[in-house]
Amino acid sequence: GAVVSQHPSRVICKSGTSVKIECRSLDFQATTMFWYRQFPKKSLMLMATSNEGSKATYEQGVEKDKFLINHASLTLSTLTVTSAHPEDSSFYICSARDILAVFSYEQYFGPGTRLTVT
Amino acid sequence: KQEVTQIPAALSVPEGENLVLNCSFTDSAIYNLQWFRQDPGKGLTSLLLIQSSQREQTSGRLNASLDKSSGRSTLYIAASQPGDSATYLCAVQLTTDSWGKFQFGAGTQVVVTP
Numbered sequence: 001g002a003v004v005s006q007h008p009s010r011v012i013c014k015s016g017t018s019v020k021i022e023c024r025s026l027d028f029q030a031t032t033m034f035w036y037r038q039f040p041k042k043s044l045m046l047m048a049t050s051n052e053g054s055k056a057t058y059e060q061g062v063e064k065d066k067f068l069i070n071h072a073s074l075t076l077s078t079l080t081v082t083s084a085h086p087e088d089s090s091f092y093i094c095s096a097r098d099i100l101a102v103f104s105y106e107q108y109f110g111p112g113t114r115l116t117v118t
Numbered sequence: 119k120q121e122v123t124q125i126p127a128a129l130s131v132p133e134g135e136n137l138v139l140n141c142s143f144t145d146s147a148i149y150n151l152q153w154f155r156q157d158p159g160k161g162l163t164s165l166l167l168i169q170s171s172q173r174e175q176t177s178g179r180l181n182a183s184l185d186k187s188s189g190r191s192t193l194y195i196a197a198s199q200p201g202d203s204a205t206y207l208c209a210v211q212l213t214t215d216s217w218g219k220f221q222f223g224a225g226t227q228v229v230v231t232p
Binding site: 006032034036041042043044045046049051057091093095097104105106107108109110111112114 | 149150154159160161162164167169207209211217218219220221222223224225227
């Protein structure tokens with residue numbers, strides 16, 4: 001089946017620094033990728049929709065300048081948390097929609113990245 | 119605005135009992151409904167995907183039904199096992215969203231005791 005990877009799986013950074021999380025589709029091409037955030041014991045909240053070659057579409061309440069999303073190729077999207085603070089600590093999960101899944105909308109989820117800001 | 123609700127929030131059953139997990143959504147204009155499993159600290163594992171034109175899907179001990187008109191889906195897990203302990207999430211994709219983003223429920227945390 002289709003596989004989506006995320007790197008790193010865990011990251012600890014100091015307050016004020018920036019951290020980049022990668023989301024890759026390993027055996028398929030993805031024109032659209034999604035970034036979700038999950039607080040402890042809470043559900044996943046969509047942060048933004050990332051389309052290859054264009055600017056990401058952010059959900060209401062998500063700071064564009066804080067959560068920078070780049071989708072430079074059909075297999076890679078990156079989320080950069082800029083000037084991270086402890087309240088940004090969370091579990092970040094990406095998903096990717098197969099370029100061939102025009103009618104099914106089927107997506108594949110990455111394993112997630114645990115970000116801890118100290 | 120679409121709202122997805124899962125009841126109960128937590129469930130504990132002895133091994134061998136059947137599990138019934140409920141999901142309701144307010145906007146019936148859905149394209150797909152999907153059930154996922156999430157183990158602690160891990161990503162999502164897709165269990166079953168039901169397209170809006172379907173009424174149910176089955177895979178092994180799992181059966182999911184969909185009643186779009188009433189805005190409900192139910193996930194049945196037969197003969198539960200301790201390995202079924204996890205959080206189960208339901209999520210919908212709306213026809214009004216061309217990208218296919220998911221809207222998730224808060225999940226049902228399941229514990230199956232030996």
